[in-house]
Amino acid sequence: MQNNSDGAESIPFLLFGDKRKNNPKMSWAWPFKARVGNGHDEGNNRCPACDARPDFLCVGAQKGGTSWLYQQLGSHPDFWMPPIKELHYFDKLSRTKAAPPRPRDERDLCFMEGIRSLSGQSHIDLENYARLFEPKGSLLSGDISPTYSMLNDEIIERIVSYFPNLKVIFLARDPVDRAWSQLSMGVRLGMISPFDVTDIEEVIQNLLNPGVLSLSHPSKIVARWKRYVRPDRFRTYFFDDLERNPTELRRSILHFLGSDPEKPSGRLKADYNSDAGRKKLRLTDKVRAHIARFFKDELRACATSSVSSPSWSTILISLSRVTGSPEPWPEPVHRYNKETRSPSTVIAPCVRSIPHANGSKD
Numbered sequence: 001m002q003n004n005s006d007g008a009e010s011i012p013f014l015l016f017g018d019k020r021k022n023n024p025k026m027s028w029a030w031p032f033k034a035r036v037g038n039g040h041d042e043g044n045n046r047c048p049a050c051d052a053r054p055d056f057l058c059v060g061a062q063k064g065g066t067s068w069l070y071q072q073l074g075s076h077p078d079f080w081m082p083p084i085k086e087l088h089y090f091d092k093l094s095r096t097k098a099a100p101p102r103p104r105d106e107r108d109l110c111f112m113e114g115i116r117s118l119s120g121q122s123h124i125d126l127e128n129y130a131r132l133f134e135p136k137g138s139l140l141s142g143d144i145s146p147t148y149s150m151l152n153d154e155i156i157e158r159i160v161s162y163f164p165n166l167k168v169i170f171l172a173r174d175p176v177d178r179a180w181s182q183l184s185m186g187v188r189l190g191m192i193s194p195f196d197v198t199d200i201e202e203v204i205q206n207l208l209n210p211g212v213l214s215l216s217h218p219s220k221i222v223a224r225w226k227r228y229v230r231p232d233r234f235r236t237y238f239f240d241d242l243e244r245n246p247t248e249l250r251r252s253i254l255h256f257l258g259s260d261p262e263k264p265s266g267r268l269k270a271d272y273n274s275d276a277g278r279k280k281l282r283l284t285d286k287v288r289a290h291i292a293r294f295f296k297d298e299l300r301a302c303a304t305s306s307v308s309s310p311s312w313s314t315i316l317i318s319l320s321r322v323t324g325s326p327e328p329w330p331e332p333v334h335r336y337n338k339e340t341r342s343p344s345t346v347i348a349p350c351v352r353s354i355p356h357a358n359g360s361k362d
Helices: 066-074 106-119 126-131 146-150 153-162 175-188 200-207 218-226 239-244 246-257 285-294 296-304 310-323
Strands: 027-029 056-058 123-125 142-144 167-172 234-238 328-337 342-353
Touching: 066 142, 066 167, 066 246, 106 126, 123 126, 126 153, 153 218, 167 218, 167 239, 167 246, 175 200, 175 285, 175 296, 200 285, 218 234, 218 296, 234 239, 234 246, 239 246, 239 310, 285 296, 296 310
Parallel strands: 027 123, 056 142, 056 167, 167 234
Antiparallel strands: 328 342
């Protein structure tokens, strides 16, 4: 490892678009050094048949409801969740600056000891990562790290190959509100310098921050993970549903993960929001319209790839106020999927026009 100018050890980040050859300081530790498809036994690449492994990953989106999910699962009797919400193992080797909460019991102490040992290595070790989840016993457990949405194909492929039964959840939020919420959090935590929220150029400059931009393309994130995760093991849920009907969203997620939705999460209500009351940047209609224009291509991509909630199609209405012309938008048809107990989106072949600000249509 190299040291930066402050003397601190620099950490190679594994984000999508980067390959291992571009991260020479990062290596992989495999139980038998074998790769699927190279003539070796495929079983050598898989986690041993034991309970010490994560049952699921939640790979985002940041500001998409992941804290709500962690709190709901952590209070549910069918789950044991790690004492740290975001492990950041696959992108930062768990070397984060955030102070972990005080361990609650011996299981938490065991977990903290294991993750400290793992973070001291200079490579990703899936075998010992799996052992972090030994404290769960017969309960369900998983890793909720929103920045896993930025992992590259190579890392995702190896994770899924090693944990073939792993379930993956993505909580999608429309790019406009998600990015603005991240900017608000960044300013509040001192990670982003305060800026004039009415100055379009300053807003766009902050949206171009790689840490914001790379998390703001749900269509690409979902497509990348779905290339490797079996369809029955992957689910996309929507922040809109968390706002509209958190009880039903909770029920759907718990059913997918294999737990009992009828059991309460302790005294925690389904609509509990730990972020309520936190200061947020003011978002005017004019700025919202410009952000919608900035993400126009992604909003279209979400609609045509079914990574879209019904309300997302109305976002481009604000864009018409800036451009002065209606924006064609694929008509989303939402149907209830009885098998998965969750709404699914089908894009109808028709295209409608978004009305102008004055209510007229072309």
